[in-house]
Amino acid sequence: MKLLLVPFILVAGLIAGCKNSYEAITAPPPGLIASLDAQSQSIRLSRGVSIAFACTDEHGDPCAGGSSTQKASTALIFPANLDALTEWGYMHGPQPQTVFVVVGIAEGNTEVRAGGDSLSVTVLP
Numbered sequence: 001m002k003l004l005l006v007p008f009i010l011v012a013g014l015i016a017g018c019k020n021s022y023e024a025i026t027a028p029p030p031g032l033i034a035s036l037d038a039q040s041q042s043i044r045l046s047r048g049v050s051i052a053f054a055c056t057d058e059h060g061d062p063c064a065g066g067s068s069t070q071k072a073s074t075a076l077i078f079p080a081n082l083d084a085l086t087e088w089g090y091m092h093g094p095q096p097q098t099v100f101v102v103v104g105i106a107e108g109n110t111e112v113r114a115g116g117d118s119l120s121v122t123v124l125p
Contacts (some may be wrong), residue, residue, distance in 0.1 A: 020063050020115045024066045025099065026052040033124055042120045043112075044103035045075070050082060055098045055115040062098040063115025073109040096113045 021038060028034035034051040035044045046053060055063035067077045080099040100114045104123035111118050 021116050022053050024053045040081045040110055042101055044122045046124050047104050050101050050103040052099055052101045065098055067100055068113045074106055074108040074110040077112040
């Protein structure tokens with residue numbers, strides 16, 4: 001019984017530790033802020049500015065497309081579509097990228113969910 005428990009715990013830990021990868025695909029307007037720190041899974045935005053980012057899972061495949069926001073009065077998130085396919089092929093050939101757009105609405109902090117993971121968002125004045 002104990003021999004089965006150890007592999008189960010290791011597999012559960014590996015699955016829980018898997019996170020998506022995020023990569024910003026837009027730049028902020030001059031003099032304003034829109035940055036994504038993929039390591040800390042955090043976004044910083046000036047109020048009224050948006051940032052778009054691509055999402056891939058731990059295998060490099062497009063993330064699930066679900067998204068939500070904790071406080072819509074601070075920041076909104078939208079799934080988006082690009083007219084370009086990924087550069088690399090997957091099991092079934094090139095795929096559309098999973099992309100999200102976050103918009104800073106009002107100064108403050110919130111969290112958004114993109115592709116199953118949470119990202120912290122700070123909206124600056």
